[in-house]
Amino acid sequence: MALAASGCPSGLAAPAPEIPRADPAAFVRRDAEGRDALELLVQGARCAGCISKIERGLLDLPGVIEARLNLSTGRLRVAWRAGALAPARISQKLHDLGYAAQPFDPDAANAQADHEGKFLLRCLAVAGFAAMNIMMFSVPIWAGHGEMGEATRTLLHWVSAFIAVPAAMYAAQPFFRSAWQALRARRANMDVPISLAVVLTLGVSISETWRQGAHAYFDGVTMLLFFLLIGRYLDHRLRERARTAARDLLALQAVSAARIGADGAIDAVPAQALQPGDLIQIAPGERAPVDGVVIEGESELDRAMLTGETAPQSVRVGMRIHAGVINLSQRLVMRAEARAGESSVAELARLIEMGEQRRARFVRIIDKAAALYVPVVHTMAALTFLGWLAGPALLQAFGYDVAEAGVRIAILNAAAVLIITCPCALGLAAPAVQVVATGRLFQRGVLVKSGDALERLAEIDTVVFDKTGTLTLGQPRLVDGPSGETLQQAALMARASRHPLSRALAHAAGPGPAIAVRELPGVGLEAERDGAPMRLGKRSFAAPDAAGAPADGAAELWFAHGDAPPVRFAFEDAMRADVGPVIAALKQRGLAVELVSGDRLVAVQSAARAAGIETWRSDISPAGKVAHLEALRAAGKKPLMIGDGLNDAPALAAAHASVAPGAALEASQAAADLVIQVRCLRLWLKRLMLRKPRGGACGKICSFRRSIILSPRRLPQPGF
Amino acid sequence: MDIMIVLIPIAVLMGLVGLFAFFWSLRSGQYDDLEGAKHRILIDEDEG
Numbered sequence: 230m231a232l233a234a235s236g237c238p239s240g241l242a243a244p245a246p247e248i249p250r251a252d253p254a255a256f257v258r259r260d261a262e263g264r265d266a267l268e269l270l271v272q273g274a275r276c277a278g279c280i281s282k283i284e285r286g287l288l289d290l291p292g293v294i295e296a297r298l299n300l301s302t303g304r305l306r307v308a309w310r311a312g313a314l315a316p317a318r319i320s321q322k323l324h325d326l327g328y329a330a331q332p333f334d335p336d337a338a339n340a341q342a343d344h345e346g347k348f349l350l351r352c353l354a355v356a357g358f359a360a361m362n363i364m365m366f367s368v369p370i371w372a373g374h375g376e377m378g379e380a381t382r383t384l385l386h387w388v389s390a391f392i393a394v395p396a397a398m399y400a401a402q403p404f405f406r407s408a409w410q411a412l413r414a415r416r417a418n419m420d421v422p423i424s425l426a427v428v429l430t431l432g433v434s435i436s437e438t439w440r441q442g443a444h445a446y447f448d449g450v451t452m453l454l455f456f457l458l459i460g461r462y463l464d465h466r467l468r469e470r471a472r473t474a475a476r477d478l479l480a481l482q483a484v485s486a487a488r489i490g491a492d493g494a495i496d497a498v499p500a501q502a503l504q505p506g507d508l509i510q511i512a513p514g515e516r517a518p519v520d521g522v523v524i525e526g527e528s529e530l531d532r533a534m535l536t537g538e539t540a541p542q543s544v545r546v547g548m549r550i551h552a553g554v555i556n557l558s559q560r561l562v563m564r565a566e567a568r569a570g571e572s573s574v575a576e577l578a579r580l581i582e583m584g585e586q587r588r589a590r591f592v593r594i595i596d597k598a599a600a601l602y603v604p605v606v607h608t609m610a611a612l613t614f615l616g617w618l619a620g621p622a623l624l625q626a627f628g629y630d631v632a633e634a635g636v637r638i639a640i641l642n643a644a645a646v647l648i649i650t651c652p653c654a655l656g657l658a659a660p661a662v663q664v665v666a667t668g669r670l671f672q673r674g675v676l677v678k679s680g681d682a683l684e685r686l687a688e689i690d691t692v693v694f695d696k697t698g699t700l701t702l703g704q705p706r707l708v709d710g711p712s713g714e715t716l717q718q719a720a721l722m723a724r725a726s727r728h729p730l731s732r733a734l735a736h737a738a739g740p741g742p743a744i745a746v747r748e749l750p751g752v753g754l755e756a757e758r759d760g761a762p763m764r765l766g767k768r769s770f771a772a773p774d775a776a777g778a779p780a781d782g783a784a785e786l787w788f789a790h791g792d793a794p795p796v797r798f799a800f801e802d803a804m805r806a807d808v809g810p811v812i813a814a815l816k817q818r819g820l821a822v823e824l825v826s827g828d829r830l831v832a833v834q835s836a837a838r839a840a841g842i843e844t845w846r847s848d849i850s851p852a853g854k855v856a857h858l859e860a861l862r863a864a865g866k867k868p869l870m871i872g873d874g875l876n877d878a879p880a881l882a883a884a885h886a887s888v889a890p891g892a893a894l895e896a897s898q899a900a901a902d903l904v905i906q907v908r909c910l911r912l913w914l915k916r917l918m919l920r921k922p923r924g925g926a927c928g929k930i931c932s933f934r935r936s937i938i939l940s941p942r943r944l945p946q947p948g949f
Numbered sequence: 950m951d952i953m954i955v956l957i958p959i960a961v962l963m964g965l966v967g968l969f970a971f972f973w974s975l976r977s978g979q980y981d982d983l984e985g986a987k988h989r990i991l992i993d994e995d996e997g
Contacts, residue, residue, distance in 0.1 A: 277988035300985030350975060358968040362961060381953075388957055 237327075238278035253332035254316045254497045255485040264294060266308040267316055272329040274298060279328075286326050290314060305330065332485070346465055352400040353458040359396030359451040363389045367448040379441055386438040386445045393447035394431060400454045401427050403461060417603040418596065419656060423457060425607075426647040433644050436637075449648065457656045464660035467667060486518040487511075489562065500569045507565045511556045513727055519552050519569050525562035529728065531555040541729060553875055558728055558748060598655060606650045614643035675905050682902035685886040688867050692815055693858065693880075695872030696826035696836050699890065701802040705729055705784055707737035710798035719788040719798065722746050722754045722765045730786050731765070733800055753786075761791030771795055802832065808840045821866070825849050825857055827876050854880035873897055 253267055260266040274283060280298050283305065287296035292313025298305045307319055323330040366385040370377065401424065408420035427450055434445040485497045489508040500518035503509065508524070511517055529541040532554050541557055544550060550563060617639035667677040677683065694700055710716065720738030723731040725746045731754070746756040753766010764771040764787075771787035772795030789795040815822050824845035826833045833847035849857065858880055861868045870877070870884035874897060881887035881900040889901035974980070 277991035280985060280988055281992045298985065299982040300988060301982045347975060350980075351972065354968055354971045354975075358964050362964045365960060366957075384953070388961075392961065 237273060237275050238282060253320050253485070255499045255502075256332040257316050259311065260308060262308075263311060264308040265311050265314075265316075266306065267319060267332060269305045269307070269320070269323070269330040269332050271298065271303050271305045271323065272331075274300060274303060274328060282326055283323065283328065286322055287319065290318060290322060293319075343469055346462070346469055349403060349458065349462045349465055352403060353455070353462055355396050356400035356451055356455040356458050359392050359400070360448065360455045362392055363448045363451055374443075382443070383438065383441045386434075386447075389445065389447040390435055390438055393451055394435070397427060397431055397450055397454060400451075400458065404454075404457070417599065419599045419603070422603055422606055422647060423453075423651055423656070426644070426651045427454065429640075429644045430648055433641055446648075453648070453651060460657035460660045463664050467660065467664055487515075503565050503569060505565050505567060509563050509565055511561045511563060513556055513558055513560065515556055517550050517552050517554050517556070517563065519565045520567045521550060521563040521565045523548050523550060523561055524564050526560055528559040528561050529557040531557055531729065558726070602655075606647070609650070610643045610646045613646045614639045617642050675903055678902050678904065682886060685867075685902065686869070689820070689869040689886055691821040691823065691861060691866045691868040693823045693825055693861070693868050693870050693884065694840075694842070695870075695874060695877045695880075696824060696828055696833055697802065698873040699871055700808050700824070700836055700840055701804055704802070705733040705800035706803035707733055708799055708801045708803070711796050715788070715796055717741065718758075718763070718790060719765055719786075719796075721758070722756050722763060722788075726754055730784060730798075730800055734786060734798060758790070763791075764789045768797075772797075802836075804836065804839050812841045825854055825880075827851070827854075827874075851876045851879050855883045858883045870901075 253269065257265050257267050271283065274280070280300060283298050284296045287293050287307055290309075292309045293307060294310065295308040296305065305323075320330050320332070366389050370382055370385055373382075404420045404423045404427070407418065408424040411418040411421060430446050430450045434447050434450070438445050486500050486503055487495050487510040488498045488503065489495055489510055495510055503519050509518065509521065513528070523544050523546050525546065527543075527545050529543045530550060532542055532551075544561070549566075552567075552569070618636065621635075621638075663683070666683060670677055716734075716738050720735050720741060721744045723734040723738070724741065724743035726732075726748060744756055744758065746754040748754055749766070749770070753764060753770040756763045766786065768785065768787050771789045784800040786798045786800070787795050788798065812822055822842050822844070824833065824837045824840070824842045826836075826845075826847055827849055828847060830847040833845055837843075837845035846857065854877065858868055858870065862885065867885040870881050870887040871889075872881055872887075873890050877889075878897045878900040881889060881897055886903075887901040888903045888905060889897045890905055979986075
């Protein structure tokens with residue numbers, strides 16, 4: 230095979246990292262035309278080169294009929310002649326091209342069609358059509374004011390009415406519905422005055438046209454709807470993007486599992502289809518799909534994402550393992566004990582959901598404004614109506630000559646008040662500002678998940694950090710041990726192993742050759758060199774009689790070669806280089822900083838000391854983290870949670886605002902308000918905290934909105 | 950002013966044609982991948 234550039238040919242995205250790949254066979258569906266079809270979520274596609282590379286590459290596979298990549302959503306649809314191709318070849322091909330692809334459940338994907346957005350777009354188109362066509366009739370009326378005959382003017386008004394009434398009834402549906410819902414719940418939102426203004430203006434205009442009056446306001450109604458719908462659509466787009474991201478992540482949870490059938494054959498099934506009692510094979514590098522018991526094999530598990538603990542845990546036959554742990558070294562066979570929906574991961578999902586429900590009660594700044602604004606506006610309109618009803622009569626009673634008076638004039642003027650104060654500036658400005666702010670942040674690598682996240686972020690007063698993967702790199706680093714020849718010899722063995730400590734050792738030694746080793750799971754590596762046995766692994770294995778070695782609880786590897794005294798390599802989950810300055814900067818801004826971790830006391834203590842954090846807690850379970858955040862909130866604090874692990878996800882959802890780094894697990898990204906794609910901790914915190922002194926984006930929204938509200942309305946209302 | 954009887958329906962009809970053209974394009978999925986559409990014009994169909 231010719232050596233082509235891996236990943237995006239423009240270099241806009243890095244080639245995909247090695248991730249555990251699942252067999253997509255379980256997610257293949259037969260489509261309406263009798264073809265096999267598969268939907269994949271492709272990561273790393275950015276440009277035209279990616280599209281043609283992926284689509285052509287797949288069409289080259291025998292039997293593939295259709296390959297279409299949606300660059301906006303990253304979804305790839307592949308269809309091929311039924312049975313002509315093994316689905317695994319498709320993900321293999323994508324992997325060879327340098328893109329990461331994961332299958333997702335088409336049922337979950339189909340539920341994602343954005344009907345609401347399309348309806349808003351249709352409303353927007355109808356309102357735009359009506360506004361422009363009515364303006365075509367309104368301009369002649371204004372231009373010919375005083376010259377145009379009454380009959381012609383009335384004809385033009387009637388034509389406008391025939392366009393405006395059905396158009397407004399269609400296009401104003403989003404406002405009517407929302408206003409009706411609010412009224413039924415005995416609340417008032419922005420849509421109540423909007424709906425009232427639309428209905429009242431249409432009514433007044435029709436009655437004026439009937440009376441052959443000089444002024445009708447059909448143009449105003451439709452234009453108002455057009456502008457308001459722009460704001461509504463922008464707002465919807467913003468929330469839809471966040472929702473899609475979250476649902477994509479959910480669809481990706483549709484991992485497949487390698488089930489061992491009664492005849493010993495292994496087939497790929499969706500994790501949801503697993504039943505208690507099923508036998509499942511977990512190859513090294515794969516995640517356990519459900520809770521279960523090991524019945525064959527011996528290996529080590531990475532539980533960092535679940536508990537925050539960095540040291541690998543060894544497992545033997547008969548031990549329970551939880552869904553979500555990663556198998557590190559040897560093949561395991563487990564017996565499922567729970568369905569996917571009942572596993573420990575699902576328990577975390579329930580905690581996340583509870584946190585999100587609580588957060589949904591946050592009152593957005595725009596709704597706070599509406600609660601104040603709506604009564605004032607309606608009182609003013611009512612006063613206008615009463616004033617015009619009573620005023621002229623009073624004046625006449627005192628002997629003044631008042632030309633026009635009566636109910637008609639009173640209604641007209643009350644409607645004028647309602648339309649002029651119609652909160653279209655609020656409806657348009659707030660989403661516009663949020664779209665601009667999130668767009669700018671997105672360019673700088675910050676993905677804002679919900680529109681009100683920026684408002685909440687501006688209010689925080691406490692920052693709670695997770696340790697593993699957030700303050701630290703989440704990977705062990707060699708911190709103590711011999712260098713030079715001994716290190717190189719140990720690395721010969723370490724390079725042959727997939728164990729995290731071996732990897733860390735190999736990383737420290739740099740590139741070089743590897744030798745054949747025998748891996749004893751949970752114990753270490755064994756090899757022979759220069760006629761003498763070499764051992765690398767646990768102290769009990771490689772150096773059973775080494776004395777006087779420090780027992781500080783750090784992760785360690787011992788290396789022995791022949792009769793030479795064994796040497797010790799110590800590892801630590803290294804801190805990110807810029808943690809200290811970041812913590813100092815946060816404190817300087819008057820924010821309280823805490824560290825809450827599921828890791829052991831010693832590790833958390835040393836991390837807290839190195840970072841300069843005085844308040845810390847160790848050995849905290851995911852539920853404990855939630856409880857801690859609850860306690861903070863009960864004390865009147867507004868905590869910001871920063872974390873990346875699955876064990877942090879419930880806490881991320883429970884906090885007042887939350888941030889997950891881009892490398893975080895999907896569930897954590899889904900639970901967090903903001904996802905930050907920058908590697909460097911300082912960079913991303915700086916980006917966020919820069920907004921703080923100015924009152925955040927929310928302050929910007931306020932000032933922007935103030936300027937719009939206070940400026941006169943620019944919609945043409947020549948009649949008023 | 951009799952000409953208005955002809956011109957007004959024509960004008961409104963033209964507007965409606967535009968509106969329904971938009972509905973059709975929306976329904977046929979032309980706005981589903983705006984990001985991809987702007988890149989696809991750069992792909993040379995004849996090549997390779």
